[in-house]
Amino acid sequence: MNKAIGRTVVAGAGLSGIRSALDLAETGYKVLLIDTSDHIGGLLCQLDHQFPTSTCGYCRMLPMFDRDRSSQHCLRKGLVHENIDILLSTELISVEGEPGDLTVTLKQTPSLIDPDLCTGCGECETVCPVFVNDAFNEGLTKRKAIYLPSPQSFANAYTIDYAACTRCGECEKICPTGAVKFIEQDRETFKILVVDDEKIVRDSMKEWLKEEGFSVSTADSGQTALDLMGSQSFNMMLTDIKMPGMDGVALLTKAKQINEDLCVIMMTAYAEVDSAVGAMKQGALDYLTKPFDPDVLISMVVKIYHEFEIAEARVEKVDALILSGGTQFFRPELGKNSYGYGVLPGVITGLEFERLISGTGPGLDPGSGRLLHPQTGKPVRKMAWIQCVGSRDVHSGASFCSSVCCMISIKEAILAKEKFGRDLETTIFYMDMRTIGKTFDGYRLTAQEEKGVRFVRARIHSLSQDSQHADKGLHARYVDLGGIVHEEDFDLVVLATGQRPNQQMADLAAKNSIGTNAWGFIETQPFSMTRTSRAGILSGGSLSGLKDISESVTCSSAAALGACKVMHAAGKRRRPESDGEIPVDLARETPRILTVLCRCGSDFSKKLDVEVLEAGLARIPEIESLEIMDNLCTEEGWTTLIEMIEKKMPNRLVLGSCLSCSHKQKIKQLETSTGLASNLIETMDMVSVLKRYPGSHIREATQGIERELKILISKSRFKNPVPMERVASNQAALVIGGGIAGITSALSIADCGYHVDLIEKGESIGGNLLWMDKTVDGLDIQAYLDECVKRLESHEQITIHKQTRVASTAQRPGEFATVLQHEDKGHQTLLHGVTILATGGNQAPLEPAVGDSQYNVFTQKEFEMAIQDQTIHPEQLNSVVMIQCSGTRDERRNYCSRICCIRALKNALFLKEKNSDTQVYILYRDMMSYGFFEDYYTRAKTLGVIFFQYDLENKPVTEFTDGHCLVKTHDLLLDMPVEIEADCVIHATGILPDLPEALADQYGAALDGFHFFKEADSKFRPVDSMNYRVFSCGLSLKPCTIEEAVSSAEAAAIRAVRVLAHERLVSGKTVATTRTATCSLCEMCVDTCPYGARFVDSLEEKIVIDPAACQGCGVCAAVCPSGSAVLEGLGSQQMLDAIDMALS
Amino acid sequence: MGQTTNDRLLAMTETAKEMVGTCIQCGTCTASCPNTEFMDITPRHMWRLLLTDHMDAIFSSKSFIMCSSCYYCTLRCPRGLELTAAMSLLKQAASKLELKQFRRSSLFYKSFLDSVKKHGRVKEMEFMTQYFMAMKNPVLPFAYAVLGLKLLSKGKVHPEFPFGSKGKLTALFNKVAELEG
Amino acid sequence: MMTKIEREDNSSAKGLQQFFKQLLEMQEIDALFLPVRLNASTSIMPSLVTDPAQLENAVPLSPSFPLNSARMVSRLSYKASGRKTAVLLRPCETRAFIELIKLKQGSRQELILIGMDCPKALTSSDYAAYAKQAPLADDAYIETVFSDNNDTLNGFEFSSACNTCEHPFPVNTDINILLHGVDLSDGMVVTAETEAGQQVLGRLNLPEATAPARREERIQQIKEGNSTANTAMIEDITDRTDSIVKLNAFFDRCINCYNCRNMCPVCYCKECVFNTDVFHHQPVQYHQWAEKKGSIKLPTDTTFYHLTRMAHMSHACVGCGQCSNACPSDINVFQLFKSVARLTQAAFEYSPGTDENESPPLSVFYEREFENTVGIAREE
């Protein structure tokens, strides 16, 4: 029986959507990747710089093996993958059905520009008369109504901003390829009802909207409106909120009962913004604040008209759904706006700042290299960042912490310093600095001590500006720890705006019974960061709460794993791997190169001297001929090219055209229709070469084109189609470590149908979970563990080896051979294709100086175990002191273990629950209750837990005297000594990883400075090692909660399944080889290969390569002095020849 | 200050302490307060003292008396704490305990309420006179003399005792006192 | 451990022979590698000796330096032979060998490396002339070269490599023979530098020695003298080669014989890229070049060849001078190479041959190099 190929919809094509999609596509499943915006890449398209390198690394997410199935360029430019279909400007409307059989309804707004025809020449942009704020630059610059969706976009096709476009038709007239086609719009049929008790409002709105071609009716009260709706149907209603009798909100509810699809926009005065926002929760689409500009009204209406009228519905059958819409940022102008965002010049959001200083940003002064104020254009000397804007603030409806803003602001402050010099003063005002990652605390120290960023623990309540003295900048007032009130002026203030749920996803969730939490974020199931309340629907990335890049990527991979399990369970198959014909060996054939140039609908004689060009190329013996053709982008043009190739039978082709005709997919098509191997086709972007010679410099342009062509010709003439290398790949996994990360990754891989050997050095499975009782959320850990272990033990694809360690391992292309050593049973050799290092970690032991068990001094773990053993009784405790960061976050172990604060809160809440009279004191440095954990911090405070902040200079000291235990600390704020008599002291000692360097080393993995697993890239490849067959998860990777451990384990699992799914792995076209004859076996290439793709075969005395691991980076070729390490298709000979040709 | 007073204060400020329980000492209140520069302890520090039971320190300062109920702190506190109300509770405690250093303001309020209790509505001249007498500070009235004369001349204050039966709200006041113990 | 090699018949040379004989007679040592005067000639060549009797022709210290022995020791050690060999090397030979070890072209697993204060060398042609004048003058040579005044030898200038050498003292060896600042009449000083060296030396039961009193002072003198000479030499060569025109002129006599490469101790490739098809041009190529410029000199790729060799190996150049020694066209390749090497080695903070654990620059990447590499300069 030919089973169907598994297919998943990924809704949201930002970072997390792309991660999920690629993981599934690489595994061999089909993906439909959709996004509501007009370009993929999401938020990261707007960010040029990432922590900690201050560069971008988006491309590190691209496939590593069989990579020619996918585009291999910057993901901000776009993505092409054989297994991924991408639909932009598309919204997910509904989802029905069961896992393995879901029906999703999509709504796509068609573009007025045919992307296949658009050459990106930009003529339309020059004639477009409309200027609007460029959303990509966060409104800091202007753009036309016809524009490139993102400056990096690869497709290079223009798009039209429907809301701004006046449909003047100029672009349609000038487009040389006829790509712009305005669809006949029938706005007459779009019926709008305006409801307002004020006549003047009704009348003017009617007039404005009629001018745009819409049909408009009016009503002076809610009742009249309802009456009208009874007699005719409307598409849209604009209603005032405050009206006598029935108010707007009541009308909304009733109108929706009559017509569920009615688009409703609320109109409101300042005082009712809250009710307008409330109305949006009840189904209103948007709101307008009175008084409003007609343009704002029109653009809102036109946009909705497009989205709901022109958009086409589309129904797809899929197996699973991954929601990855991300989060939205808090918009100060719509809520509590005490910082005058949008009002005071120089108050910007973090994202705006990133745009301001991006490579093309308007904030850069190319002359002086200084940062310029976006409004005044004057150099910026003093900047401030204000944290927790719209987070940890009940007045803006956000009692949660947004988790990542602290790090973002540190990054931005460092960037400012790096880009504009140390003289630029930078200050971060914060409440708690939440550096909750293993390298974050160090980054903060770098910012503070090396870069000179000032950190002030104070909240600025508002900003003001002296309207008469705008040059004084923004005035801020804050109080320092010593109680001194300071007044300071800043040129630029960056607001670290917090997270808000993605509204579109929240609406979708509400309509499709997908559970959300108290704040409207998608809620995931216990111990999972991806499973939603509906089976088969997964949440990826930040949708369930803001995450940094690495956590988002991890969570999205975990979501992909979830989808993969669904598809496997539903019996779906993977896409068969094309065998790929072995290309003809051309080594002995004389190269015959056909050179074809496309005119792109223009007159070449005005741009090029074709005769000169022909004469120049004719002296190259390998040239078959130079052909000029037209409109390659059309069906007809394409056929002409194919016919030409069939007639002339060249064995190589050099093609000069616009970008869209020469991208990978088109060339692949050409290969299919002509049999000419795609790597024998060289392409040139004619449009951009010719752009270098504006005006009528025909001679220069001809020379330029000739030079470019000659380079391609030289590249091409030494080429031989290389059969793609394949390496047999072992399809079993080894998981080292039987904690929750190991268990989860083993189960996950096994659930996808692959065999797993799990080894555990101890006698029982469960790791740290064995000593835990409940999570801070009150979830029963033992029940969860029992269930997991039961599944593990009964899974037919899993073999468990307890009391077993790795004795040694050897690697060859496609396989590991690991020798296991059982405590009693001796050795056993396992062959496996991937390795997951889930060796876990432990709570660091108590330092002997602070510990004294007879005085009830514990680590957190010891305390919890003592409670369970009933060696201490919480009811009897009078005073408990918890000391956070004990022996950690200082020179000894300079990282934050992330989970100790949460654990302390959990224990504090537990103690208060057992005995509300127990005094609980938490001595902390920064309270790391990130994300929704903030609520437990608040709850602990509400229950009377007393928190003392201390700093490194005054660490708490414990003294023991005849039966008494006294903790001495220093209250940082009050600057006074504090002594607490305690009958129990609990130290949060942090996490120590348990990943032996020798073990990691054997598998080609590395450790970081703190002995955790070192990620291939901490942000974009957070569970991978540089060896593409080795992964890590759980505590050996980094400190994490149980949910986070499960998430990283699932991520490691899908990353492994990606490899395991292939019997044979296909390399990329560009891979390195070794010429054994000239190789001196110096092993320089082995040492330098960043991907661990090279091995010494000591039996045969040669270097062997795993072609799937090789990324064609060419480092080996660079270090090899004898030229024995060769990059296929990019040999020295070709390079030298290309130089000669360019100079000839 | 004696231990007993401290204990009484602890009991009386229990509600205030609960009200600021979730304070994270971010300092927004202090930076927002128009009277900070006249306070010996800033609100940020005061909440901290309250949370750590340093009643003696709080009540040996006069900071909370300086609160002019502008509600900026309440408006801006990211934790949503009703700080102005908490300030009032501290004022109440100080007043009930008749702490010496708060005599001036306590008496001011007391005189005011006495006037209300008697007449239902307040008559500025009456309560001011009472207040000055209670302060037993013969010089103090002169500070207000100019304003007083001005008001008199505009006919805005009436030196004679006002309308309304004596003891108009006495029943209410007594009942409140009874309920509050 | 510091012991003494006593003179034999008032001859240091014989004393040394005796020392090596004792070594070879030890059970642990199967063979000795050291310079031996060949029968029936004045030529002194590195030899592998297994018969102690044949050590009477051994000349451990001489001005003869026909080739850098690192290449030979590499041949003896790149794989296990099952035999233990003691190897006597000049400091520049040791350093070159250490580089080869890093490149997996040799191993010290089965070797005892014996180093010595450098006895300097004449160029091969000068040595031939000198040997004619003073055959078998081994002791006189030792007296001269380790005296305070050793600028010339019978009127012959020492090789410019030796005069400008900044590391003429042994490093990375197991056993060292010290000669500078030593009162040779009282014998030579031999020290053990590693545990392996200690074991060997301990068994020889040599008399104890004290640290030579004037040694530090001599080392300092020599270093300073050579360093001054080196700077002058580099200034001079830089001046002569600091443009592409001058550089081409410098190499205009090059005949692509590749002798310099063949004699370079660190040029370790089995087959040089210049011997492969990369530089085996199509006939049409020569014509195209000639057409472009009007004429071209043949052989082509001469300067390119030297530049490539510098690119590949200058980081590992130990400054032994054998490239110049081998050049039939009398091009002072060494001087140019050393001047370039000084820059590349400084750029990578790399010191070839001094630390066996220091990885070759291209095989490691330090994050601090990132800014240099990607060209993003950060404000500091």
Next chain:
Amino acid sequence: MNYLYYPGCSLEGTSAEYDISTRLLMAAAGVQLEEIEDWSCCGATAAESQSHLLSYVLPARNLALAEKMNRSKEILVPCSACYLNLKKTEAIIKKDKPLLKKINTVLAEEDLVLKGEMKVRHLLDVLSNDVDIEKIKAGSHHKMKDLVVAPYYGCQCLRPFKIFDDPEDPHSMDALIQATGASVFDWDMGGQCCGASNTSTKPEAGMALVGNILKAAHGADAILTVCPMCQMNLESNQKKISHKEGLDLDIPVLFLPQFLGLAMGKTLTDVRLDLNLSNTRAFTEKAI
């Protein structure tokens, strides 16, 4: 439009002109006011400082009286302090039922019952949201067109209850001022505290705050207020502060309804400008 009216003690005494001008303006705008019978003091800041329960009982009595009248569900309050006390009570009894019960126990002494039906509205709220601004425009004689006036809101009509204006950046008076033809003085002191409650007990603190406001108002022709405490504080300390600072800080201070009344053609006597403590001559000369 029809509201119950709670003048409060100050409007009976020190701020009689506020009472008079409010009644006059509302009548002109076609709004009927009916005074709550037998109203009593709201407790001001004094009750709050002395007794928690009392601070709610005093306003509650007035709310209960209003409910008893059964005429309108909305109470118009010109005095910001009274407004806040009444508003607080209105709000808390919706949430804190035990407190409501306690309050009713006390009110039983006067045979009163509080149900919680009344909505407390500030005069400014009613003026800017309920009163048809066209009426003010229509009535205004453009005498004010050369004037630049500084709207001063004070604290308690803005905070903590966010009802009709932005508590950080209030602007509700702008439209009313512009309706008269006058311009709005551009300043950001409108919502700042004037320190009235401290002027008697801690004069230096109170003076500092009034001083800031008076200084910032330099350049305006008048300050408009909507609170008797603010009015008194801004008016009565001008001389003292001017003397201390060595500046001329004299500025006319008017209640908003006085100003609107004048604009709409009422006479100086009608709005009792004679009762104002500040020197209003400069203002009257320029305006009329």
